[in-house]
Amino acid sequence: MALETEDPTAGRGNGDRRYEQRGWYFYDFACSVYSTSVVTVFLGPYLTAVAKAAADAEGRVHPLGIPVPAGSLFAYAISASVVISVLLMPLVGALADRTGRKKPLLAACAYIGATATAGMFFLDGDRYLLGTVLLIVANASLSVSMVLYNAYLPQIAEPDERDTVSSRGWAFGYTSGAFVLVADLALFTGHESFGLSESEAVRVCLATAGLWWGAFTVIPLRRLRDRALAPSEGDAPAEGAVGSGWRQLIATLRDMRRHPLTLAFLLAYLLYNDGVQTVISQASIYGSEELRLDQTTLITAVLLVQVLAVVGALGMGRLARTYGAKRTILASLVVWVLILGLGYFLPARTPGWFYVLGAAIGLVLGGTQALSRSLFSHLVPRGKEAEYFSAYEMSDRGLSWLGPLVFGLTFHITGSYRDSIISLVIFFALGFIVLARVPVRRAVAEAGNPVPKRI
Numbered sequence: 001m002a003l004e005t006e007d008p009t010a011g012r013g014n015g016d017r018r019y020e021q022r023g024w025y026f027y028d029f030a031c032s033v034y035s036t037s038v039v040t041v042f043l044g045p046y047l048t049a050v051a052k053a054a055a056d057a058e059g060r061v062h063p064l065g066i067p068v069p070a071g072s073l074f075a076y077a078i079s080a081s082v083v084i085s086v087l088l089m090p091l092v093g094a095l096a097d098r099t100g101r102k103k104p105l106l107a108a109c110a111y112i113g114a115t116a117t118a119g120m121f122f123l124d125g126d127r128y129l130l131g132t133v134l135l136i137v138a139n140a141s142l143s144v145s146m147v148l149y150n151a152y153l154p155q156i157a158e159p160d161e162r163d164t165v166s167s168r169g170w171a172f173g174y175t176s177g178a179f180v181l182v183a184d185l186a187l188f189t190g191h192e193s194f195g196l197s198e199s200e201a202v203r204v205c206l207a208t209a210g211l212w213w214g215a216f217t218v219i220p221l222r223r224l225r226d227r228a229l230a231p232s233e234g235d236a237p238a239e240g241a242v243g244s245g246w247r248q249l250i251a252t253l254r255d256m257r258r259h260p261l262t263l264a265f266l267l268a269y270l271l272y273n274d275g276v277q278t279v280i281s282q283a284s285i286y287g288s289e290e291l292r293l294d295q296t297t298l299i300t301a302v303l304l305v306q307v308l309a310v311v312g313a314l315g316m317g318r319l320a321r322t323y324g325a326k327r328t329i330l331a332s333l334v335v336w337v338l339i340l341g342l343g344y345f346l347p348a349r350t351p352g353w354f355y356v357l358g359a360a361i362g363l364v365l366g367g368t369q370a371l372s373r374s375l376f377s378h379l380v381p382r383g384k385e386a387e388y389f390s391a392y393e394m395s396d397r398g399l400s401w402l403g404p405l406v407f408g409l410t411f412h413i414t415g416s417y418r419d420s421i422i423s424l425v426i427f428f429a430l431g432f433i434v435l436a437r438v439p440v441r442r443a444v445a446e447a448g449n450p451v452p453k454r455i
Contacts, residue, residue, distance in 0.1 A: 017156060017157070017158075019223060020223055021156050022223065023224050024152055024156055024224060025169050025172040026172065026216055026219040027145075028149075028169040028172045028173035029173060030214075030215070030217045030220070031145065031146075031213050032174065032176055033176055033177055034117055034138065035142070035173075035280070036177030036306060037208075038117060039078075039139070040283060041181070041205075041299055042202050042206055042284075043206060044285045045284050045285065046131075046202050047073065048070060050124075050126060050127060050128045051073045051128040052070040052071075053125070053126045053128075063132060070128075071289060074281075074282075074285060075404040075408035076408050077136060078281050078404040079408070080136055081135060081138075081139035081143075085143040089144055092109070092144050092147060093387045093389070096147075096148055097384065097385075097387045100226050100227055102151060103224055103225070106149060106220070107217070110217040113139075113140075113142050114210045114217070116138040116141065116210070117207070117210030119134050119207075119210070120134050120138075120206035120210070121203045121206065138210075147389050151389040153165065153166060154380060154382075155227060155385065159449065159450050159451075160452050162378070163317050163325055163370075163371060163374045165374070166371070166374035167366070170309070171314055173366075174306045175310055177309075180209065180212060181302060183208075184205045184299060185299045185303065188201050188205065188299060189296055202295075252384070252391055255381075256388075259379070259443070261379070261439065262376075262388075262446075262447060264437070265435070265443065266392065268431050268434035269431070271427050271428075271430045272336070272427055272428050274402055274427045275425075275427030276365070276368060276369065278404050278406075278407055278427075279336075279340075283302075284298050286417050287354060289417055290416075291346060297351045300355075301357075304355055304362060305361050305362040305365065308363050309363075315363075315367065316364070316368075316370070317367065317370065321454055323454070324440075324455050325455055326440050329371050329435065330432060332367055333431060333432045334432070335364045336428045337425055339357065339361055339364075340422060340425050340428070342356075344422040373392075378440075378444045379443050379447050381447050381449075382449070406424070410423045440455055441455060
């Protein structure tokens with residue numbers, strides 16, 4: 001394993017560190033538009049409609065000859081994309097750690113994902129297979145890029161400032177998502193005045209998310225810097241890193257056995273974040289198919305989520321400074337369970353209550369994710385950022401296939417999206433139980449890192 005030659009934050013002035021931090025924020029600013037406009041708002045209902053147009057008399061499509069209900073296709077595609085991510089993340093994480101060149105890898109992943117997203121402009125008629133392939137490529141690319149992005153956090157932020165830096169990153173992302181959603185809402189509701197059909201307006205919104213992602217990725221690529229590495233005894237050469245990716249993952253998991261509390265946190269995060277990611281990706285399907293809400297209502301509800309997520313991320317960051325990140329995350333998981341209960345009983349065709357649900361989601365969404373990322377950064381042994389964040393990202397996105405699969409299978413079996421949404425409670429409940437049992441201060445110390453005053 002390659003080790004850094006020095007403390008990644010030592011020997012640099014606050015100005016240099018702040019310069020990199022501001023650049024780092026902008027990758028959230030760039031890629032969050034994909035998560036918001038594409039995954040959360042437009043692609044789920046639109047791909048489902050395209051699949052229904054191609055479906056047989058029983059309402060099924062047949063990708064690779066496999067009969068799939070059109071209503072489950074989007075959830076299954078999300079699951080497929082994150083399974084592919086599992087195959088790629090160890091390879092990229094090993095390569096980044098062995099070469100110390102995270103930035104070129106980040107650029108490659110970002111622009112593959114941005115190109116696939118821009119290509120969704122050509123998703124029309126009954127081209128559900130094209131949409132499925134582009135979704136899988138874009139989602140997998142985002143997941144892998146986040147391994148590299150997150151691995152910068154312990155290098156650019158001192159231990160006591162990571163909650164704040166991580167929360168600001170999420171706030172940047174939700175700000176960009178809100179800004180673009182305002183433009184999307186104007187385009188979608190006024191599509192006729194722009195000479196576009198409703199379908200064309202949706203495809204323009206999908207494609208511009210890819211262009212935005214690519215354009216703003218330039219800023220972090222200019223500001224972030226790679227760190228020089230000194231090879232340790234027994235290191236494989238850099239050119240062999242890709243081939244040893246899975247061996248590196250196995251070695252990482254074995255190394256985590258020396259840090260069982262870090263591994264316990266990852267298990268907790270795997271559980272509750274699976275629920276978070278599924279709520280995000282399936283919210284538009286639930287709103288359009290079960291609650292019978294129109295696209296304008298969905299866009300404005302998600303816009304509300306984005307605005308309040310900025311407030312929530314920054315507010316929960318402040319709460320963490322007072323009560324600690326662990327307690328703040330645990331409180332947010334209780335709120336998530338209440339949100340799912342409200343969603344289950346939400347009456348159809350009632351936009352007002354859907355906005356209440358969106359407001360509640362917004363207030364805990366950003367904070368849950370930001371504080372989880374910063375808390376994990378304290379549990380990573382120095383010099384192993386990319387490989388440990390590869391495992392973290394597999395918990396974040398790469399292994400978050402189970403929630404969408406459970407959601408899709410529940411609908412497949414019951415035909416009810418309400419049953420699908422309430423099935424997600426188990427992820428938050430189990431995540432709460434596991435996280436509550438992790439002594440995080442001892443976990444930080446055992447990882448060899450300084451323990452913050454509040455954690």
